[in-house]
């Protein structure tokens with residue numbers, strides 16, 4: 048633990064006048080160069096955590112350490128952190144270069160060095176040649192890049208991003224996801240970003256902390272979170288799923304009432320009830336062997352790359368995503384056999 052770049056321990060924030068804590072005994076840490084996403088629904092406490100790390104608000108209790116130093120002793124202007132806000136918070140009356148130079152000026156960096164560093168930062172975010180423009184003459188994506196350049200030019204120990212992409216349209220958001228990731232990899236800066244968008248978190252972060260009501264439900268790699276959700280909340284919040292409840296009657300086998308025997312790869316205690324999860328794209332059609340469920344296609348939606356089906360199997364309906372390159376596709380009313388490999392049946396709560 049001691050060599051971690053960032054360590055957050057038992058962090059609590061109870062705002063004055065509110066009963067329940069907004070952040071409730073949160074622990075996490077980051078390696079140098081790592082990118083962590085704080086992900087969760089509105090009001091779960093993500094921004095409050097980020098603001099405590101930045102020093103903008105004071106924790107009720109708990110500790111934040113950066114390179115071993117307790118941040119409680121360090122006032123906000125002495126913390127070497129870069130922040131990118133949802134609104135960008137750029138100064139509209141200043142040029143792009145002046146905006147980017149701002150943090151350097153505050154830190155008393157000499158003019159010549161300032162100019163060189165601003166150039167480098169603008170290069171990094173692909174805004175070379177835009178230095179003299181006014182902020183109002185930039186597109187949304189360019190403003191976002193400018194905000195990133197401004198936060199990186201000070202060479203922060205930690206980069207904090209609060210919903211950095213939510214003001215951009217869908218296409219630009221995809222581009223900027225990759226770009227932020229790329230900039231982060233090239234600079235090696237350690238970063239925490241806040242989002243309520245699961246795709247964004249899965250595609251950008253090295254690890255995700257999924258939050259609910261002030262607490263962290265699970266921390267893990269995108270794959271661990273998606274394939275091995277620790278709780279029902281995480282399983283529901285990240286991606287679509289088919290949920291089954293069964294009783295473990297044999298090792299790796301559960302009897303699901305109204306469906307039959309379901310085989311799974313993970314260990315679960317005999318005689319106990321388990322919650323099972325199958326992601327829609329893990330089903331295949333007309334396969335043979337274990338976990339074969341006959342049903343009828345009730346509804347389908349063509350989505351380009353995937354075909355989404357509702358398949359009625361006995362008294363339940365499975366949500367199924369099929370790739371559309373797979374030859375003949377089923378039609379409404381077709382009888383199909385859904386199959387799923389045992390390793391694609393997850394037992395919720397079985398940590399990876």
Ligand code: ATP
Pocket residue numbers: 062063065069087088089090091092093094095096243
């Ligand atoms: P969002 O995605 O909507 O920004 P969030 O997960 O970032 O949400 P926070 O902004 O951290 O959530 O808020 C967490 C909780 O704390 C909410 O219930 C919110 O109403 C409350 N809260 C936030 N700021 C204050 C404040 N200054 N005073 C009182 N309560 C606050």
